[in-house]
Amino acid sequence: xxxxxxxxxxxxxxxxxxxxxxxxxxxxxxxxxxxxxxxxxxxxxxxxxxxxxxxxxxxxxxxxxxxxxxxxxxxxxxxxxxxxxxxxxxxxxxxxxxxxxxxxxxxxxxxxxxxxxxxxxxxxxxxxxxxxxxxxxxxxxxxxxxxxxxxxxxxxxxxxxxxxxxxxxxxxxxxxxxxxxxxxxxxxxxxxxxxxxxxxxxxxxxxxxxxxxxxxxxxxxxxxxxxxxxxxxxxxxxxxxxxxxxxxxxxxxxxxxxxxxxxxxxxxxxxxxxxxxxxxxxxxxxx
Amino acid sequence: xxxxxxxxxxxxxxxxxxxxxxxxxxxxxxxxxxxxxxxxxxxxxxxxxxxxxxxxxxxxxxxxxxxxxxxxxxxxxxxxxxxxxxxxxxxxxxxxxxxxxxxxxxxxxxxxxxxxxxxxxxxxxxxxxxxxxxxxxxxxxxxxxxxxxxxxxxxxxxxxxxxxxxxxxxxxxxxxxxxxxxxxxxxxxxxxxxxxxxxxxxxxxxxxxx
Numbered sequence: 001x002x003x004x005x006x007x008x009x010x011x012x013x014x015x016x017x018x019x020x021x022x023x024x025x026x027x028x029x030x031x032x033x034x035x036x037x038x039x040x041x042x043x044x045x046x047x048x049x050x051x052x053x054x055x056x057x058x059x060x061x062x063x064x065x066x067x068x069x070x071x072x073x074x075x076x077x078x079x080x081x082x083x084x085x086x087x088x089x090x091x092x093x094x095x096x097x098x099x100x101x102x103x104x105x106x107x108x109x110x111x112x113x114x115x116x117x118x119x120x121x122x123x124x125x126x127x128x129x130x131x132x133x134x135x136x137x138x139x140x141x142x143x144x145x146x147x148x149x150x151x152x153x154x155x156x157x158x159x160x161x162x163x164x165x166x167x168x169x170x171x172x173x174x175x176x177x178x179x180x181x182x183x184x185x186x187x188x189x190x191x192x193x194x195x196x197x198x199x200x201x202x203x204x205x206x207x208x209x210x211x212x213x214x215x216x217x218x219x220x221x222x223x224x225x226x227x228x229x230x231x232x233x234x235x236x237x238x239x240x241x242x243x244x245x246x247x248x249x250x251x252x253x254x255x256x257x258x259x260x261x262x263x264x265x266x267x268x269x270x271x272x273x274x275x276x277x278x279x280x281x282x283x284x285x286x287x
Numbered sequence: 288x289x290x291x292x293x294x295x296x297x298x299x300x301x302x303x304x305x306x307x308x309x310x311x312x313x314x315x316x317x318x319x320x321x322x323x324x325x326x327x328x329x330x331x332x333x334x335x336x337x338x339x340x341x342x343x344x345x346x347x348x349x350x351x352x353x354x355x356x357x358x359x360x361x362x363x364x365x366x367x368x369x370x371x372x373x374x375x376x377x378x379x380x381x382x383x384x385x386x387x388x389x390x391x392x393x394x395x396x397x398x399x400x401x402x403x404x405x406x407x408x409x410x411x412x413x414x415x416x417x418x419x420x421x422x423x424x425x426x427x428x429x430x431x432x433x434x435x436x437x438x439x440x441x442x443x444x445x446x447x448x449x450x451x452x453x454x455x456x457x458x459x460x461x462x463x464x465x466x467x468x469x470x471x472x473x474x475x476x477x478x479x480x481x482x483x484x485x486x487x488x489x490x491x492x493x494x495x496x497x
Contacts, residue, residue, distance in 0.1 A: 045295070048295060048298065049298070052298040052299075052301070052302045055302045055305065055306065056301065056302060056305050058309070059302075059305035059306050059308060059309040060305065060309075062309040062312055062313060063305075063308050063309055063312045065312075066309075066312030066313060066315055067312070149337075149340065149341075169387075191390060193409060194392065194409045194410065195388065195390060195392075196336065196337040196340055196388065197387075197388055198388075230390060233388065233390065234386050234388065234389065234390070235386070237386075237387055237388035238377070238387030238388055239387065240381045240387070247373075247374055247377075249340055249343065249344075249373075250340065251340050251341065251343065251344035252344055252347065
């Protein structure tokens with residue numbers, strides 16, 4: 001009896017849970033056919049056992065899948081640098097400020113809530129804004145946004161225009177032309193072209209092959225084929241927790257490019273800056 | 288352990304608890320994720336926003352630079368109503384907890400639509416190319432009115448095809464209702480724009496002859 005038991009438990013294990021249902025229905029059929037027979041020694045109800053084990057496995061599987069689906073939904077990629085500190089997102093930090101818990105000055109990076117137009121006042125000295133990080137991922141900016149309807153720019157663009165696009169919920173992909181070859185550039189461009197709320201431009205001197213910016217967050221990678229690039233685009237474009245200006249659009253901005261963007265240490269002369277500004281202003285209405 | 292198997296009631300109870308748990312799990316997922324990230328509804332809501340954005344940009348330009356009052360009124364109507372629809376579709380996506388953007392436009396509508404898009408230079412049906420938009424934005428007055436009507440009629444025809452695709456694919460009441468309204472509105476817009484365009488062309492012709 002003992003050896004028989006072992007054998008059958010082995011076969012049951014080998015057969016796996018798939019056979020559980022079959023086993024159950026077979027024993028059911030047999031029972032009904034032999035309806036009148038009297039069974040003296042009750043064998044182990046393997047069919048029943050396997051059926052319930054099978055049900056248990058399936059149920060646990062469904063629970064696990066459900067838990068995974070909810071957990072996995074909309075997660076940012078791992079390599080993201082978040083400039084909101086402990087607050088995590090624009091939504092949360094803004095709520096804390098509105099509730100009077102903190103002021104912008106308490107933040108490590110106050111620029112995540114600075115959204116003024118620097119060229120709107122009479123002071124023209126700050127009309128080419130400079131930023132704490134490079135490429136910038138938020139802060140005061142210019143009144144015109146860079147058109148970001150999946151636009152791929154061949155030349156550098158003005159930081160202040162691109163930051164305004166970030167405020168509109170766009171993701172800005174920048175690459176270092178010295179670290180990325182032509183094939184890789186067109187590979188990156190294929191991710192951006194035609195994708196609303198994204199834009200791409202070269203950023204000489206950024207020192208890393210690819211950098212992705214959304215308002216208050218940044219991802220940098222030396223691998224232009226890094227799967228986190230797609231994850232960043234999927235997660236941060238128009239992300240509801242990270243919208244510095246809800247409902248704004250990417251059409252109707254400027255499409256100006258410049259070879260004299262303030263990349264890192266190099267600073268523009270006042271002449272260059274005012275020439276650039278003039279150029280941008282004159283092209284703004286007609287694009 | 289072997290005693291457990293001798294009590295079918297215990298087995299039934301365990302199985303029932305597990306099935307109940309599974310039922311809750313399924314309900315939990317479906318309640319928090321209808322429709323899912325890869326659903327046609329989510330795809331439609333994303334792509335139609337992109338499509339609408341361009342219509343709004345065209346209409347805003349016509350409102351500012353066009354001449355014909357009737358055409359400018361239609362433009363105003365399109366810019367405001369499609370902006371409202373963009374907001375509506377954004378809030379769907381947020382409520383459903385899905386991505387606001389995807390790298391695979393029109394894939395929700397099937398291979399045929401994706402191919403049509405590739406033939407159209409990567410643009411969704413009816414959308415104007417960058418060159419067409421640049422050309423349009425050089426124009427004012429009568430010429431802007433005419434080009435606006437032509438661009439927007441094509442744009443609406445493409446938009447109607449997208450809305451019809453989701454009406455076929457979806458049984459989500461909110462989405463199907465909204466898409467059906469878009470079809471109705473855009474069809475009547477097309478008739479109106481065609482009418483005004485014919486008038487404008489006829490008037491220009493008679494002015495040319497006179």
